[in-house]
Amino acid sequence: MTEQRFKPLSDAEMTPEQRRLAQAIASGPRGGLRGPFQALLRAPELGDLVQRVGAQVRYKNVLPAPLKELAILVTARHWTAQYEWYAHRSFAIEAGLKPALCDAIAAGRRPETMAADEAIVYGFATELLATQGVSDATFAAVKDRFGERAVVELICTLGYYSTVAMILNVDRHPLPEGVAPMPHLSR
Secondary structure: OOOOOOOOOOHHHOOHHHHHHHHHHHOOOOOOOOOOHHHHOOOHHHHHHHHHHHHHHHHOOOOOHHHHHHHHHHHHHHHOOHHHHHHHHHHHHHHOOOHHHHHHHHOOOOOOOOOHHHHHHHHHHHHHHHHOOOOHHHHHHHHHHHOHHHHHHHHHHHHHHHHHHHHHHHHOOOOOOOOOOOOOOOO
């Protein structure tokens, strides 16, 4: 991978607005400025709004943690966002997703074995990301199983993590030493 574009800023290099944002992120549930947050420091007002949306969809989502992580993995795979995949694959497994399900998504395949709720979320996420919309049946599946709020939160989860994926990809955010990247898929 080539060199990261948004170099980490030291405290001395930050403006007061950047320091406030860095402190807000580091003192919250994320505990640090990993992933897209060094890049977001470059636009601290927008960065604060983005990180607050992210905190909402990640930590206060009405979807159960495994299903939220499934949606994030589908998004990371869609964008081939290496760092997002690396971070959230472990969160997904900790939340209860089977490694084989994660591996199938990484390979660009529909997992052969999914629980009914996993299939509903996977179907919605893959359809929305691939077609920029969802069918009535796909919409109804999420709405009927989880409610309208979950439909909106699922859409926002996919949107937020698409934003994160784009930031990470443009930044060329590195994987930790020794971590193999996902393969790029032909489209």
